[in-house]
Structures are given as structure tokens and as C-alpha cells.
Ligand SMILES: Nc1ncnc2c1ncn2[C@@H]1O[C@H](COP(=O)(O)OP(=O)(O)OP(=O)(O)O)[C@@H](O)[C@H]1O
């Protein structure tokens with residue numbers, strides 16, 4: 356990648372559980388730092404001490420669907436105020452594992468949260484603010500489930516959901532991408548890691564370092 360981007364950017368990674376975001380996030384962060392950029396890598400739910408405590412509840416404690424959506428946005432409000440916006444203002448790039456598209460995909464698409472409630476929360480928590488680029492890792496739920504199972508770690512409340520849940524989450528991500536194609540890029544995640552890495556690098560280069 357050549358050239359210099361003018362301002363710090365907010366880049367988010369999305370996809371169903373097991374889509375393969377983690378290693379590609381690490382690749383991107385390494386790539387950006389290699390360009391001499393200051394990069395803050397973070398995640399949702401989480402990213403702040405309070406957000407990490409909310410994450411524990413969200414991933415393990417049974418709760419009402421609307422409680423889940425409210426806690427996701429509560430953690431996000433804190434994350435924006437305490438970390439994301441100050442980092443961007445200071446010129447640090449922010450790379451985040453999941454953001455509001457995940458609430459649309461999981462709570463609206465997966466669980467059936469009323470879309471108007473989601474929109475009200477999004478408008479409240481971050482009016483006029485969206486990621487500069489969102490990368491949706493797309494793959495069939497059965498492949499993702501096999502990858503998660505192969506890790507051998509105990510599944511959390513979301514990972515224990517059935518295939519049809521992840522089918523709805525996947526469809527909601529793709530709908531969100533179709534609605535905002537300038538921001539959201541879909542990456543076929545059922546390919547070799549090196550192929551995905553190369554595509555990711557090309558997208559970022561084209562977008563920010565033309
Ligand atoms: N392209 C790939 N092909 C095959 N396996 C992969 C690929 N990418 C990642 N994996 C493996 O799949 C598993 C899940 O990957 P990873 O943890 O990166 O997914 P994730 O999207 O971050 O998942 P989650 O959202 O559940 O944290 C890991 O064991 C990882 O090594």
C-alpha cells in the first residue's frame with residue numbers, strides 16, 4: 356500500500372460467529388502499523404472496563420431480547436465516549452471487532468427485535484456517526500459452526516444458537532450491506548486465509564491509500 360490517508364479511520368469487522376474475523380483483524384492492524392499509523396484495536400461488546408463487564412453478562416446471562424439490545428447499546432455508548440471518539444480525535448485509527456451492524460444482524464435479524472426500536476437506539480447513541488469501512492465476513496452457518504466446534508472452547512450464549520438463527524443473522528448482514536454498499540464490503544470467508552488477507556489488503560488500499 357502506498358500513499359497517506361488524511362485522517363484517522365474507523366474500520367469494523369462483522370460476521371457470524373466463527374467467520375474468521377480475528378486473524379484477519381490482526382493482519383490489518385499489523386499492516387496499518389507497518390505504515391507508521393497509530394492503531395487502536397478493540398471489540399464489542401467490550402472495549403472499556405464497563406463494556407467488558409457488560410460483555411460477561413451478555414455472553415453468559417439469559418435475558419430478555421430488549422434487555423440484550425439495550426445493554427449492547429449501553430456498552431457501545433461507553434465505548435464511543437471513552438475510547439473510540441477520543442482515539443479518532445487524537446489521530447489514532449480504530450479497528451473494532453463488531454459494532455452496530457452486529458446489533459442489526461443478531462438482535463433484529465437473529466432474534467426479531469423491532470427494527471424501529473433498533474433505529475431509535477442507533478440514532479440516540481451515534482447520530483451522524485458510522486464506520487468509514489465495514490468488512491462483513493460471509494460464509495454458510497454450517498461451515499462457521501464446524502470451525503467454532505473445532506476450537507474446542509466452551510460455547511457462549513450466542514454460539515449455542517441453532518443454524519437457522521445464524522442463517523437469519525447472515526441474511527441481515529447481507530441486507531445491511533445492500534443498503535449501504537459504499538460503507539459495507541462483503542468478503543467471502545469460505546476461502547483460504549491468505550486469499551482473504553489479499554482481498555482485505557486490496558480493499559483497504561483502494562479505499563484509503565489510492
Ligand atoms: N479462512 C479460514 N479457513 C479455515 N479456518 C479458518 C479460517 N479463518 C479462521 N479459521 C479458523 O476458524 C476458527 C474461528 O476463527 P476466528 O476466531 O477468527 O473467527 P471469528 O469470526 O473471530 O469468530 P467469533 O466471532 O466467534 O470470535 C479458528 O479456529 C480459526 O483458526
Ligand SMILES: Cc1cn([C@H]2C[C@H](O)[C@@H](COP(=O)(O)O)O2)c(=O)[nH]c1=O
Pocket residue numbers: 372399400427452453454455457458459461462513514
Ligand atoms: C456487538 C454485538 C455482538 N453480539 C454478539 C455476537 C457474538 O456472538 C458475541 C460477541 O462475541 P465475539 O465472538 O467476540 O464477536 O456477541 C450481538 O449479538 N450484538 C451486538 O451488537
